[in-house]
Amino acid sequence: MAANKSARYGMVIDLDRCTGCGACMVACAIENNVPPANAKATERTGITWMRVHRLGNGRPFPDSRAVFFPILCQQCGHHTPCVAVCPQNAVEVDAATGIVDQMPQRCLGCRYCMAACPYHARYFNWWDPAWPAGMEKTLNPDVAPRMRGVVEKCNLCHGRLHRAESKAAAEGRRDIAANDYVPACVEACPAKAITFGDLADDQTEVAQLARSEGAFRLLEKLGTESKVYYRSERPWVHQAVKSGIGKEPQRG
Amino acid sequence: MKNYRGSILFVAGFAIALSAGWLAFPRAEYERQNQPIQFSHKVHRDKGGMKCEDCHAIRDDGTFSGIPAVDKCAGCHAAPMGTTDEEKRMIKRYIEPNREIPWLVYARQPENVRFSHAFHVKLAKLACERCHQAHGDSNSLPAFERDRVSGYSRDILGDPSLANAANRHPGMQMDDCIRCHQQRGVQDSCLACHK
Amino acid sequence: MDRSYIARGLERCTTRRFLMWLLPWTLLLAFGLYAAGLCLFKGLNQTNMDNRFAFGLWIFLDLTVIALGAGAFFTGFLVYILRMHELKAVINSAVVIGLVCYSGAVTVLMVDVGQPLRAWFTFWHPNVHSMLTEVTFCITCYLTVLAIEYLPLLLKNRRLRQVPSFLVFEFELHRVMYVLAGVGTFLSFFHQGSLGGLYGVLRGRPFAFREALGVWPSTFFLFVLSAAAVGPSFVLLTTWLVEKITGHQLVERTVMQKLGRLSGVLLIVYVLLKTIDTLVWMNRTVPGEGFSPQQFYGFEPFGVWILFAEIVVFGLLPAVVLLDARRRASQAWLLTAAGFACFGVALNRFVMTIQTLALPTLPFDRFLSYWPSWQEVGTFLAVVAYGVLVYSLSYRYLILFPQERDLKAR
Amino acid sequence: MGLGRRDLLKLVGGGAAGFFLTPVPWRLIDGVAIRTESWPGVPDPPRGEVRTRYTTCTLCPAACGVRARCVVDQPVSLAGVASHPASAGVLCPAGLCGHHLPLLPNRLRQALARKGDNFQPVGIDAVAGAVATALADMRQNGSAERVAVLDARPGRTASLMYRRWLRAAPNGTYLLAPSAEATAPMGIDIARTGTVLSFGAPVLDGWGTPGRVLEARKTFRLIQVETRQSRTALLADGWLPIRPGTEAALALGIANVLIEEKLYDAAAARNASDFAAYAALAAQFPPQRAAQLTGIPAQTIIAAAHDFVGHGPAIAIAASDPGGGPLGEDEQIAIAALNVLSGSIGREGGFLPRGEASRPAGFEEAALAPEQGIAEVPDASIRVLIIDDARAAGTWCWSAIERKLAATHIVVAMTEFLEGAAQHADFAVPAPAYLEAGEDAPAPPDVPAAMFSLAGALLKPPPEAVDGAAFLNQVAGGGPALADVLKQRVAAIHASRRGEVFHYADASRTAVRDVKSAADLWKALEEGGCWIDHQPTPHEKPLFAILGDAPDRVLEAASGRLPADAQFPLALVPYGWRGAAGGAISPIMTKLYQESDLRPGGDTIELHPDTARKYGVADGHVAIVQTRCGSCQRRVRVDESVMPGVIQAEVGPSASGNCRPEALLNACGVAGDGTWRLARASLRRA
Numbered sequence A: 001m002a003a004n005k006s007a008r009y010g011m012v013i014d015l016d017r018c019t020g021c022g023a024c025m026v027a028c029a030i031e032n033n034v035p036p037a038n039a040k041a042t043e044r045t046g047i048t049w050m051r052v053h054r055l056g057n058g059r060p061f062p063d064s065r066a067v068f069f070p071i072l073c074q075q076c077g078h079h080t081p082c083v084a085v086c087p088q089n090a091v092e093v094d095a096a097t098g099i100v101d102q103m104p105q106r107c108l109g110c111r112y113c114m115a116a117c118p119y120h121a122r123y124f125n126w127w128d129p130a131w132p133a134g135m136e137k138t139l140n141p142d143v144a145p146r147m148r149g150v151v152e153k154c155n156l157c158h159g160r161l162h163r164a165e166s167k168a169a170a171e172g173r174r175d176i177a178a179n180d181y182v183p184a185c186v187e188a189c190p191a192k193a194i195t196f197g198d199l200a201d202d203q204t205e206v207a208q209l210a211r212s213e214g215a216f217r218l219l220e221k222l223g224t225e226s227k228v229y230y231r232s233e234r235p236w237v238h239q240a241v242k243s244g245i246g247k248e249p250q251r252g
Numbered sequence B: 001m002k003n004y005r006g007s008i009l010f011v012a013g014f015a016i017a018l019s020a021g022w023l024a025f026p027r028a029e030y031e032r033q034n035q036p037i038q039f040s041h042k043v044h045r046d047k048g049g050m051k052c053e054d055c056h057a058i059r060d061d062g063t064f065s066g067i068p069a070v071d072k073c074a075g076c077h078a079a080p081m082g083t084t085d086e087e088k089r090m091i092k093r094y095i096e097p098n099r100e101i102p103w104l105v106y107a108r109q110p111e112n113v114r115f116s117h118a119f120h121v122k123l124a125k126l127a128c129e130r131c132h133q134a135h136g137d138s139n140s141l142p143a144f145e146r147d148r149v150s151g152y153s154r155d156i157l158g159d160p161s162l163a164n165a166a167n168r169h170p171g172m173q174m175d176d177c178i179r180c181h182q183q184r185g186v187q188d189s190c191l192a193c194h195k
Numbered sequence C: 001m002d003r004s005y006i007a008r009g010l011e012r013c014t015t016r017r018f019l020m021w022l023l024p025w026t027l028l029l030a031f032g033l034y035a036a037g038l039c040l041f042k043g044l045n046q047t048n049m050d051n052r053f054a055f056g057l058w059i060f061l062d063l064t065v066i067a068l069g070a071g072a073f074f075t076g077f078l079v080y081i082l083r084m085h086e087l088k089a090v091i092n093s094a095v096v097i098g099l100v101c102y103s104g105a106v107t108v109l110m111v112d113v114g115q116p117l118r119a120w121f122t123f124w125h126p127n128v129h130s131m132l133t134e135v136t137f138c139i140t141c142y143l144t145v146l147a148i149e150y151l152p153l154l155l156k157n158r159r160l161r162q163v164p165s166f167l168v169f170e171f172e173l174h175r176v177m178y179v180l181a182g183v184g185t186f187l188s189f190f191h192q193g194s195l196g197g198l199y200g201v202l203r204g205r206p207f208a209f210r211e212a213l214g215v216w217p218s219t220f221f222l223f224v225l226s227a228a229a230v231g232p233s234f235v236l237l238t239t240w241l242v243e244k245i246t247g248h249q250l251v252e253r254t255v256m257q258k259l260g261r262l263s264g265v266l267l268i269v270y271v272l273l274k275t276i277d278t279l280v281w282m283n284r285t286v287p288g289e290g291f292s293p294q295q296f297y298g299f300e301p302f303g304v305w306i307l308f309a310e311i312v313v314f315g316l317l318p319a320v321v322l323l324d325a326r327r328r329a330s331q332a333w334l335l336t337a338a339g340f341a342c343f344g345v346a347l348n349r350f351v352m353t354i355q356t357l358a359l360p361t362l363p364f365d366r367f368l369s370y371w372p373s374w375q376e377v378g379t380f381l382a383v384v385a386y387g388v389l390v391y392s393l394s395y396r397y398l399i400l401f402p403q404e405r406d407l408k409a410r
Numbered sequence D: 001m002g003l004g005r006r007d008l009l010k011l012v013g014g015g016a017a018g019f020f021l022t023p024v025p026w027r028l029i030d031g032v033a034i035r036t037e038s039w040p041g042v043p044d045p046p047r048g049e050v051r052t053r054y055t056t057c058t059l060c061p062a063a064c065g066v067r068a069r070c071v072v073d074q075p076v077s078l079a080g081v082a083s084h085p086a087s088a089g090v091l092c093p094a095g096l097c098g099h100h101l102p103l104l105p106n107r108l109r110q111a112l113a114r115k116g117d118n119f120q121p122v123g124i125d126a127v128a129g130a131v132a133t134a135l136a137d138m139r140q141n142g143s144a145e146r147v148a149v150l151d152a153r154p155g156r157t158a159s160l161m162y163r164r165w166l167r168a169a170p171n172g173t174y175l176l177a178p179s180a181e182a183t184a185p186m187g188i189d190i191a192r193t194g195t196v197l198s199f200g201a202p203v204l205d206g207w208g209t210p211g212r213v214l215e216a217r218k219t220f221r222l223i224q225v226e227t228r229q230s231r232t233a234l235l236a237d238g239w240l241p242i243r244p245g246t247e248a249a250l251a252l253g254i255a256n257v258l259i260e261e262k263l264y265d266a267a268a269a270r271n272a273s274d275f276a277a278y279a280a281l282a283a284q285f286p287p288q289r290a291a292q293l294t295g296i297p298a299q300t301i302i303a304a305a306h307d308f309v310g311h312g313p314a315i316a317i318a319a320s321d322p323g324g325g326p327l328g329e330d331e332q333i334a335i336a337a338l339n340v341l342s343g344s345i346g347r348e349g350g351f352l353p354r355g356e357a358s359r360p361a362g363f364e365e366a367a368l369a370p371e372q373g374i375a376e377v378p379d380a381s382i383r384v385l386i387i388d389d390a391r392a393a394g395t396w397c398w399s400a401i402e403r404k405l406a407a408t409h410i411v412v413a414m415t416e417f418l419e420g421a422a423q424h425a426d427f428a429v430p431a432p433a434y435l436e437a438g439e440d441a442p443a444p445p446d447v448p449a450a451m452f453s454l455a456g457a458l459l460k461p462p463p464e465a466v467d468g469a470a471f472l473n474q475v476a477g478g479g480p481a482l483a484d485v486l487k488q489r490v491a492a493i494h495a496s497r498r499g500e501v502f503h504y505a506d507a508s509r510t511a512v513r514d515v516k517s518a519a520d521l522w523k524a525l526e527e528g529g530c531w532i533d534h535q536p537t538p539h540e541k542p543l544f545a546i547l548g549d550a551p552d553r554v555l556e557a558a559s560g561r562l563p564a565d566a567q568f569p570l571a572l573v574p575y576g577w578r579g580a581a582g583g584a585i586s587p588i589m590t591k592l593y594q595e596s597d598l599r600p601g602g603d604t605i606e607l608h609p610d611t612a613r614k615y616g617v618a619d620g621h622v623a624i625v626q627t628r629c630g631s632c633q634r635r636v637r638v639d640e641s642v643m644p645g646v647i648q649a650e651v652g653p654s655a656s657g658n659c660r661p662e663a664l665l666n667a668c669g670v671a672g673d674g675t676w677r678l679a680r681a682s683l684r685r686a
Helices: A023-031 A081-085 A112-116 A158-170 A184-188 A205-211 A235-243 B002-029 B041-046 B070-077 B085-095 B117-123 B129-137 B174-183 C015-042 C057-081 C085-112 C131-155 C164-200 C218-246 C253-288 C305-323 C325-329 C331-358 C374-397 C403-409 D005-019 D024-035 D098-103 D124-140 D157-168 D210-216 D231-235 D247-260 D266-270 D275-283 D287-294 D298-309 D329-341 D398-402 D420-424 D468-476 D482-496 D518-526 D551-558 D587-593 D609-614 D662-668
Strands: A009-014 A051-056 A066-071 A091-093 A100-102 A122-124 A151-153 A194-198 A228-231 B030-033 B144-147 D050-056 D065-071 D074-080 D112-115 D118-121 D146-151 D172-176 D186-188 D195-199 D221-225 D238-240 D314-318 D351-353 D371-373 D382-388 D405-415 D427-430 D439-442 D451-455 D500-503 D508-511 D529-532 D570-576 D604-607 D622-626 D631-638 D646-651 D679-685
Touching: A009 A205, A023 A051, A023 A184, A023 D074, A023 D587, A066 D231, A081 A091, A081 A100, A081 A112, A100 A151, A112 A122, A158 B117, A184 A194, A184 D074, A194 A205, A205 A228, B002 B030, B002 D005, B002 D024, B041 B129, B070 B085, C015 C085, C015 C374, C057 C085, C057 C131, C057 C164, C057 C218, C057 C331, C057 C374, C085 C131, C085 C218, C085 C253, C085 C374, C131 C164, C164 C218, C164 C331, C218 C253, C218 C331, C218 C374, C253 C305, C253 C325, C253 C331, C305 C325, C305 C331, C325 C331, D050 D451, D074 D098, D124 D146, D124 D382, D124 D405, D124 D427, D124 D468, D146 D157, D157 D172, D157 D439, D157 D468, D157 D482, D195 D247, D195 D298, D195 D329, D221 D231, D221 D298, D238 D298, D247 D275, D247 D287, D247 D298, D247 D329, D247 D551, D266 D329, D275 D329, D275 D551, D287 D298, D298 D314, D314 D329, D329 D551, D382 D468, D398 D420, D398 D662, D405 D420, D405 D468, D439 D482, D451 D482, D451 D518, D468 D482, D482 D518, D500 D518, D518 D529, D570 D662, D604 D609, D609 D631, D622 D662, D631 D662, D646 D662, D662 D679
Parallel strands: A009 A228, D146 D172, D146 D382, D172 D371, D195 D221, D195 D314, D221 D238, D382 D405, D405 D427, D570 D646, D604 D631
Antiparallel strands: A009 A194, A051 A066, A091 A100, A122 A151, B030 B144, D050 D065, D065 D074, D112 D118, D112 D427, D186 D351, D439 D451, D451 D529, D500 D508, D500 D529, D570 D679, D604 D646, D622 D631, D622 D679
């Protein structure tokens, strides 16, 4: 029942504005009922639908520079790696929005999709979701908490899309108002580094930014037609992204 | 004789299993709970002249109010309007101490289901009866039946094949949603109706 | 005391000794089941897998075990379809091995998934495009076939034969055995392939991704071939091992050599195709995805040597030996070569699963390391113990090697 | 004939066959699979009407507007208020999860008294009693000892009440928290600033009013002077990696260039009574010498000087680090002096003098105890110390305070958690947490016009909790409640008829003179609003002394604060992030510290690869950092962006969850002027 039929929601993230503060990660977790880490969790077993990485230029002090790289589900529009592999149709691309949907209640936790995703944007619930006693009442009623043993990932705050749709319906509209639907990370970014909108509509700011000079996508050659764009004026950033893997381990 | 004996035993076991599975199990599967107090939609509609949306309203933000809070009841029932003991009990138990009534919601969908009344009522113009059948005409509240295995209400997770005259037709299962959506050519992704 | 259960004319150790042999394996099984229980009830946080190493020891060993278990379908294929009757000498043993490997693998998979209670969704809401669906269907079906193939062996047991209806049933079974073998071959062929496809289709993992021939990536066919190639070798090895443990000669030497030759022939073809595949991958697939092959071998310890080892040392080398009649004649050469062949395939499965996941795909990725937790190891040991137990019992009470009696008589 | 084994088998066989022809097995596997959706491990979110409510964030001085999404009355998420005059619709990560704080499990729910090393419950009246007796005793034998209130969040109406209360108390002393972002008499007109020369201020990572600053970032050039490649340094237009403790030298070096090349604002300089002395001082720091001291090439210094004044209004700022504590007073003088040269004081795009929200009668400056820095108080002079609030005080170096306490003393901590300074207190008194306290938020330190916002309470505090004012009233036996004084203050603002009200709900503005009554103004502010002063405060440029009374101290500071030390060859640089440096944080912060290593966290140190190699440690090792004052154990992170010879150590939460900055801060030790930003240290593998 998604509104604006055949929209292609996506975003452009301005790496030159991102300060790496982590507001997007926190806002995302709160919006989507992602639990705090289990005491034993590490940066490899945690759940961060939105995760800010740090990419350095590999040069020593004082020439070292770094850029913060927010990574979320890239919402691949073509050859979507995770969709084809799921044995029981728990993943699909929503024709109406272009959003890659993950159905935790259908997932059996085989993690094949995680092996398939080159962006490492999928996360497995290694533990039961647990909030400190009494904190369950701060959960967002628009998003169902997931259970242990299933995979989850960013769905561009589908709960917020639902909210926008219901609001529109209450007012007798089928199409949602653009500013009624903004993912939590976009809203929360203090540097206003993320531009969100419908890429299918050439008039939107996001569509224009995506086409602008200095905009690029990760692993573009895989032909996954992802809907998350990045942009930077800094040449070395483009260099680092092109040269791909095989560099020093990076923090973040 | 000996061979017969074998077959007879086999058939006997077969029969026992069948009867247990078809007759006993459907009863055992659901635990029945009575509502905290009795309530007649009929009376409220006919005598009270109320419409569904007087108590079950769609809010401005498109969310659904569901079953009204006790203060809504208090609005009329601060003092008994009728003569039934049930009403007196309600006033004494819930209205006077201003305690919420722990209704058991037949149509309460699982946490992961997103159902927008706004969509179905305001846009699709569906009548309440389309899903809730004649619940609005009911004179009393039937027992709430919870599936012991899945933990969900029978209305949203009953097995139609087991539905007997006694209980309401379960019209709120995912299959029912899908059937109706297909008839109306509504194309949906999982997350359109799940959250 | 269990004499009455042991086939006439077969010499078996005393019950006491047999129990002594079973004891350690039973303990291992118990320990393994405890480990698996932890993973099931406490969740997969008991393992050392993580979001980046989504698959670990279990998937690697499942792939390996199933490749080795291929001996069952392939020998069956040779005996019943190609009518190589001399191989009847090992077919029963092969079937048991197959049964053990497949049932074991399926069990581990059940522990490996996060929500085993939902596993049946794959049958109810299958995604036909997913290799894993193909795998699930084929493995379950083939497991059933193996069970049915195992049945006649069971019914041949000296005590069970006393039930007349069983005897009839077993006879009937024998008549359909050709059909079963056919079906088994077909199914097995497919899932060996789809196991290969499992990683070959991962467009997002340039190290594993292979271009499609028809609907399947090249790994599909390479896996089938490699499995078929090592199947006989593994049967050969196990047979030899059982001979060593029991101290009886179980099959004619010629049979062993026959198995060896089969392995050799298939292995050489495999090595050839694998080499071509690798070259295509290096020069076409990888550059096409915007990477260069060197990048994948830049991370120690997984250098180019691993590629060399896989194709030459544990591929070409054993193939050559097994094809050389004179070398084959020598027990030592034969067994070593067979061993190398099996290890080669294991190495191939390791590279496809573990190395693929260890490699980074993004500029800020790290090359990852992973080491299984004791719960993971334990769970797998349970499968090994279970295998040994099932095989031991089958060997003692059933007729796994028809030639054994005659060989003893001589 | 009885039932034989075979018969039984047949019966069971038949049963089994039949079983599979019943719905039972299918219903069971289906039901069980569905049960996994709602099995015990999965919590149920609350249901109910969703409402939007507004308040103001009091977690740091930025006073951001907050839009709370509540299910019935419980906030489930917080967001910024669009086009808010100070926060421009932005919240920081800490602010976004502020609604978790009142619910933290380690919440202090009753008063505690120290017994040896641990605490035990006690009544609040008992605590008030203890303080009262101490005061009475002091009055009796007119002791010279002091009763002090240490205010972690100065500038509030509550702060005024403390100061008035202290005025009446024996030697009442009102202390500003060591690293508190002082409520300066001047704001920064950042929107029109051309260049910001920042000496270690985390300009882009939690400084002043982040929303406002980040919005203006498009228009100002940023030169960051910092040893550490902080987030700000990464995004600055220029980064000057400076040798630790030589900020003053660089400031004077730049001054030298500006004066030599006559690039400074002569008119502004004329207002400085001691400009000649200052120029003479700067003359001692030609670029070459500055370069030697700071490790920054002379050319770069000269370029920076040109850059500084070359793009319109230019300001130089130095802020205290949320973890590393304040810069030395003398360094601050040297840096502030640059603003005289750039003529940015009292000028558009520079520092604008501002007033403050009118005070109710009885709170005139004369009626209040003066604000004092902790360093100004003689050691061993405080008999009674009351800390408000101890949570925000999580990153003070306790020894800086401890040394001021008299031999016999009482320390009372008003706090929501037994954390930070509260751990050192004799009594811990439960205070209302964020979103529970109906209080006011003072104007953020950097806004150019006076502001006043109410932080309306969205939640009920626990029954035991008392705010500082109420506690002092209990001690003094009576006095006005905070709420009443707040009402009086709002009335005073209304009476002043100055400025306007910004309404959070619809971003509209109403001139105060159009607000009918004080009650209406109160209502507007409490439902979510802030008062902004819009008439610029008239100000004449008075004569003032740049160097104050301390030219030689500045010279000393500029010659380097960190003398070489053979035994402790490395420089230890503690730093923090405003959002999490102090005490309790929401558990969701694990996203930043445990589930990703976005921020290093409080259990690590960062080293340059060469430094690590030199001291035989590698990434992941646990190392011991040793200084003259103490030592601490931390995990090593090797990072090429760190200056060789420097140990970077974050003060903040740790992946392991327990946030104990004390060990590090105490190891840093406190210098004579009350700073602990730098220390000499040695390093070895644990």
